[in-house]
Amino acid sequence: MFDFKTILTVLVLIWAFDSNFVLAQDKDAKPKTGGSFEVEAFKNISYFDDKDADPKKHKLDLYLPKGHKNYPVLFFIHGGGWTSGDRWQYGMVGQVFAKNGVGVVVISYRLSPQVQHPGHIEDVARAFAWTHKNIAKYGGRADQIFISGQSAGGHLTALLATNEEFLKAQNLTLKNIKGAMPMSGIYTFEFWRNERVVGKGKEAMESASPIKHISGKEPPFIILYAEKDFPGCGKMSHDLCDALKSKKVEAECIEIKDRNHVSIMFKLMMSETDPTTQALLEFISKHSGLKLSPKKEGVSLEDKNSRVDGFKQSL
Numbered sequence: 001m002f003d004f005k006t007i008l009t010v011l012v013l014i015w016a017f018d019s020n021f022v023l024a025q026d027k028d029a030k031p032k033t034g035g036s037f038e039v040e041a042f043k044n045i046s047y048f049d050d051k052d053a054d055p056k057k058h059k060l061d062l063y064l065p066k067g068h069k070n071y072p073v074l075f076f077i078h079g080g081g082w083t084s085g086d087r088w089q090y091g092m093v094g095q096v097f098a099k100n101g102v103g104v105v106v107i108s109y110r111l112s113p114q115v116q117h118p119g120h121i122e123d124v125a126r127a128f129a130w131t132h133k134n135i136a137k138y139g140g141r142a143d144q145i146f147i148s149g150q151s152a153g154g155h156l157t158a159l160l161a162t163n164e165e166f167l168k169a170q171n172l173t174l175k176n177i178k179g180a181m182p183m184s185g186i187y188t189f190e191f192w193r194n195e196r197v198v199g200k201g202k203e204a205m206e207s208a209s210p211i212k213h214i215s216g217k218e219p220p221f222i223i224l225y226a227e228k229d230f231p232g233c234g235k236m237s238h239d240l241c242d243a244l245k246s247k248k249v250e251a252e253c254i255e256i257k258d259r260n261h262v263s264i265m266f267k268l269m270m271s272e273t274d275p276t277t278q279a280l281l282e283f284i285s286k287h288s289g290l291k292l293s294p295k296k297e298g299v300s301l302e303d304k305n306s307r308v309d310g311f312k313q314s315l
Contacts, residue, residue, distance in 0.1 A: 154185025
């Protein structure tokens, strides 16, 4: 049996040396990039040092544009149904965005059944607070932190940016989030679903549902989902967008064509020209100092080699 890292390595090697795999889907697009920075990684940083801290899950990794200063920051929350996943699987998110001049924080958090809601989001808020306090030491802008995640990470992104109580517990507010970019998330919980993760009863369900907490104080949102996503993802995404707009919050909802719940994330990690990656870069640029310019056509051997090196560094 091949393990996950072996399979992913083979896929990346195929991708790195076949430009059609990356670019064919975007042949009519005019992608933009934020540069071509060398990426510097700092891993296994503890964001919570309490006596009860989890030695593996209360950690984060940084992927930074080497030699760059005053860059915006992408705070990324992994998916996995709140029961699986870890930051090391998403190191390529760090590679893609840091190459484009965006510092990236990829976090781990405790999973169910070890914890139920609000354990997951409490960890996310702790990691965000660490980022807000410390990212300037690494050259990032603490006032330009954008949060994103996919699937369960999309839910936690939206919850952190709507239910302010978790940030308040860290002496922060919604004003400390520059923008929210959830992808393929659940934004409303129902009584018969996810009790193992959320807990039982109306109070638990409403506490975990981002759409129940919208007040009008939220940061700008861009909400993405796949054309062939899980049932309900599209409707919940539009419902969240409409609820935000009803409170005069800037919000946009985008369906990514020719993607499913898995490929929307996989292809984001594989290419800066992917429509999802481009949408996030454009959103960050709109609300920060990130400058984008048209990408040069073609993929050089040097670019391909740097992709392989970047993948190895992300493991």
